[in-house]
Amino acid sequence: MDIKRIGNPGALKTSVYVPGKLKVEVEREFGLSNVIKMASNESADGASNLAKDAYLKIADQLHVYPDSISRELRQELARKLGCEIDQITISNGADGVIYNLGMAIVSEDDEAVIPEITFPLYETIVKVMRGRPVKTKMKGFRIDLQDILRSITPKTKAIFLCNPNNPTGDAQRKEELIAFLGQVSKDILVVIDEAYIDFAAPDADPQSIALFNGGMDNLFIIRSFSKIYGLAGVRVGYGIGHEDLISLIHRIKPPFNVSIVAESVALAVLENNNFVDKILEEIHQEKELYYKRLDELQLTYVKSHTNFILIDTGRDAAQISRQILKKGIIIRPCTGFGLPTCIRVTIGKHEDNLNFLDTFKELIS
Ligand SMILES: Cc1ncc(COP(=O)(O)O)c(C=O)c1O
Incomplete structure (x- = not known):
């Protein structure tokens, strides 16, 4: 071939x-x-016993398609996070959220600003969509927020910020990140991948969801059940963003991308x-x-x-x-x-x- x-x-x-x-x-x-x-x-x-019990309990339902937009889990997350159900999308892991988001927003020649040393999937999906990843410098092992600001052009669609960052384990200081977000134009989507945010020290947690709920609606926050809840094999993660963006993601995502097992197990651990x-x-x-x-x-x-x-x-x-x-x-x-x-x-x-x-x-x- x-x-x-x-x-x-x-x-x-x-x-x-x-x-x-x-x-x-x-x-x-x-x-x-x-x-x-x-x-x-x-x-x-x-995984916790609650997760294992939920896994066993769902065995009778394995022949049934899941809810294509995981309403129950989104509803519970909305309640927990203080946002609206239509501001949440679920996928098969944070990976799935990154892919669905990329498919929904990036098109040919769009630029996406991505730090040089970070989780590689942002670059992959941007390239798949024929966008242009624009790499920014590091300051030692730390993502250089100033270089991100300098790299923005009229073609910039999104900024991908992994915080805390994989593979360095470093996180931005709360005040610096908030000041940075204030300097990015509202026309640009700032994607904050918070797969590890539960492990961050309090002064490194920008409370991004509170920022979003407070009106910073050019944020798109990504979370995972793989790490703190020990559910990497189940494949479930979520994204929080403006309702119009979530609605667009739901138009293009594969219909049944979150299994009935993933939704039930995630629901069971939410308040654990x-x-x-x-x-x-x-x-x-x-x-x-x-x-x-x-x-x-x-x-x-x-x-x-x-x-x-x-x-x-x-x-x-x-x-x-x-x-x-x-x-x-x-x-x-x-x-x-x-x-x-x-x-x-x-x-x-x-x-x-x-x-x-x-x-x-x-x-x-
Ligand atoms: C920064 C970051 N984002 C996303 C993911 C993907 O997580 P998930 O297992 O939820 O797909 C990982 C996995 O290691 C990660 O390190």
Whole structure:
């Protein structure tokens, strides 16, 4: 097949998304058992019992199509977040929200401003839609908001801001972000991907939904059930934005993109505050352990507002990741993110964190 003739020229310009290696894949390749995965920012605690009960309960309904616009979940989210149901869209993960949004807003030659080191999916969908990603500089490991402002042109449709940012784990300070938002023209959509916002320190949470509810309706906020609720395998996330934009997204999205399982499980965990608090407490403690041990090794790392930590190893990240892999621990080299000496490690269970830190120390000493 001549894929260059058949393929969408936009799709042909994209690069493949490289996910964290699968546990079974590594076990097979190295003849290991009990491999630990700390590469995809999955929850170390798994899903809650409420999620598991809801999953079992929905088994009788598996033959039925879901509600195509997930009304019940949107209604509950609207109540919880203080916005309107028609300002919310659900999709199969935050990934699905990003794709549906991209399809709804980007067309040929539109510019989308995207920081140089961030989650790669924004660039992919912009390219698929034949828009032009405009990359902005970083200030060390931090997204440079001033460079974003400088990169805006009359062709700018949207700005994609991952906050907290993947893969750095850094977040903007609340006041700086709010000041930045005030400087962006209302004609431009500011997409804030908050997949990790639950893990952010209070001074790094801009309360974006309150800003939106207060009238900043050029915001589009993306959230995920994959991280704090431990539902990455279920695939459910949501977006909050102006009702006209949500209505447009609902016109073009695949009709049944959120499964009946995903909607019921998400509904069951929404008010699971004890579970969330417990996870946050554990992650906080484990991050302190990382900071202490990395300080002892005198390594550079980013204080994390997420459930992962970015470490600058000062060496070839791909090579060190492979060495760690051979010891049965999957982590993420950040070479593909444009950080060839950095690794990204998901905060795991206490014993797994100790195991990683000991293995890592041994390898770099
Ligand atoms: C910043 C960011 N946005 C979106 C996603 C996608 O999340 P989901 O699992 O909800 O599709 C991820 C996944 O890791 C992410 O890191």
